[in-house]
Amino acid sequence: MSEVSYNSRLAITAADRVLHEIQRAIVAGEITPGSKISEPELARRFDLSRAPLREALARLERCHLIERLPNIGARVVTLSIAGLSWLYQIREELEGLACRLAAQHMTDQQINELCQLLDLHLATQRVREGESYYQEAGDVDFHYRIIQGSNNPYLINILCDELYYLVRMYRVQLGMNGPRVSRAFDEHKAILTAIANRDGELADLLMRRHIAASRLNIEKHLHQLGK
């Protein structure tokens, strides 16, 4: 009989399902930034009790998508230039570190697979010029892989579990696309090349620049949106 992989025995609970659903809705902007989260309302909407809902809210707070105050309740976070800046300051440091570690720990096979993924992104991107979603997902995928390659569980947790939903929220709600798409691809390629050459220092530097450029790009959008 087929042997089920050991770690895949992570049971999916009701709290998980509602978490992912609300998470998606907040990132997509379907639940307005700054709006209040009503536990009874959400419980009705997802047809479950408040217990698993509160578990989900605890995790939403953990990834900075909502803010909770005792006896008062939860609100969806609001986006701001300051918030974006704070977020990207940390990304620069930690993803730079991730690059150094990835250059140290990623296997040749993992690097090759990521290289193929990049080529796939290029193909997809050429076909659908200016389409934002794929670039978005692709970019996230690239950063995800590097971070996973760092082999540092705390680093992975902070970046992938706690900060990345907020990063995506900024990019999705500001409708990021435009001419930076192709340049981002080149930057990804350069970073990966440095990692393939086991040059962690260079990969670190390039990643910091890449993130800084990405931040400036989003800040530009934020400014020209007036707010």
Next chain:
Amino acid sequence: MSEVSYNSRLAITAADRVLHEIQRAIVAGEITPGSKISEPELARRFDLSRAPLREALARLERCHLIERLPNIGARVVTLSIAGLSWLYQIREELEGLACRLAAQHMTDQQINELCQLLDLHLATQRVREGESYYQEAGDVDFHYRIIQGSNNPYLINILCDELYYLVRMYRVQLGMNGPRVSRAFDEHKAILTAIANRDGELADLLMRRHIAASRLNIEKHLHQLGK
């Protein structure tokens, strides 16, 4: 009638109390690393229901003091050289960043207050040579202040709320004291001087070295403890 300060209206809930109590017990080693957390047992022990207890467990997971698996339960984390290394890799990056930001954002008054705190540490330390607790608390205090001075909420959250309990757990359970106490003081002084001179780059460098030295110190203890 006297006006209560606005932000101090944060209600203390039952979940908060039990959280702090368990947090302290884990950091102090009163609850053995690797041991299983029994919800019914803890609920009886603290004389409350499982609802606030589970809220507390969610937050304990957030600061990496326990690990939870769905439908299985929670275990207290185990300490390891690898875990310490992972933790300090992140501290080096983020507290270095905190120094750069603190040099930018801390007011002269805040810097002066921290300077006085350091002198207080020196006095206390001279009186109680080799006493670890005060140095421990003092060191934590120093790092706390720098981090708070960074003015970056995400940075503050990651370091002070999510990672520092684990840092303290390593130091407490390994009984850190010994000759590094006085050298750590000098390093603190140098870092603060750099910040006072608004030399963020130097403060960054010195902080990274300080943390690296601290890590090596703890690793030495871990090794000579055989495990």
Next chain:
DNA sequence: AAGGTATTAATTGTCGACAATTTAAACTTA
């Protein structure tokens, strides 16, 4: 007696209801 299976016990996940607190509304008073 060893290995595997079925049964039992214990633990976690979820539910509905109540208590404590906060927010909104109604009311009073100047």
Next chain:
DNA sequence: TAAGTTTAAATTGTCGACAATTAATACCTT
């Protein structure tokens, strides 16, 4: 009418009980 106070409604925090899942025990088979 505006401000402050009192009352009512709604929301969050907590509780005890049940369902679903996991861990432990007893049982059977070879």
